[in-house]
Amino acid sequence: MDYQRVARSGQVPDGVVRRFFVGEVEIAVARWAGRVYAMSNYCTHLDCLLSSGHATEDGLLCSCHGSVFDYATGDPITPPATRPIRTYPVTEEDGQILVLLPPDATNDRPRRRQTGVTGATS
Numbered sequence: 001m002d003y004q005r006v007a008r009s010g011q012v013p014d015g016v017v018r019r020f021f022v023g024e025v026e027i028a029v030a031r032w033a034g035r036v037y038a039m040s041n042y043c044t045h046l047d048c049l050l051s052s053g054h055a056t057e058d059g060l061l062c063s064c065h066g067s068v069f070d071y072a073t074g075d076p077i078t079p080p081a082t083r084p085i086r087t088y089p090v091t092e093e094d095g096q097i098l099v100l101l102p103p104d105a106t107n108d109r110p111r112r113r114q115t116g117v118t119g120a121t122s
């Protein structure tokens with residue numbers, strides 16, 4: 001496993017969250033107080049895109065229903081979300097943001113949007 005280039009550092013200014021793709025994996029990259037964070041782009045409440053939310057002092061805010069997630073651990077700080085989002089190791093080098101994605105990162109897609117996942121039927 002190697003770190004993969006995601007973006008130029010300037011693409012994620014302080015106080016901003018943006019969406020990026022690393023192959024088929026969709027991630028949110030946020031910066032707060034100068035530090036960059038990478039995480040799954042899907043809220044664990046109802047799968048809203050976290051890149052449509054906001055970077056705040058408390059953590060990454062989902063704009064759909066107000067859940068806030070800790071940048072570093074992905075733990076939900078504010079409900080309604082109760083499950084953590086997945087976070088990824090991230091570093092910056094030579095003006096580039098690099099993320100280390102585990103081999104199973106493609107499984108982080110929202111369950112409701114995955115094909116082949118069966119749920120309750122009427």
Ligand code: FES
Nearest residue numbers: 043045046062065
């Ligand atoms: S989908 Fe994020 S708080 Fe509901």
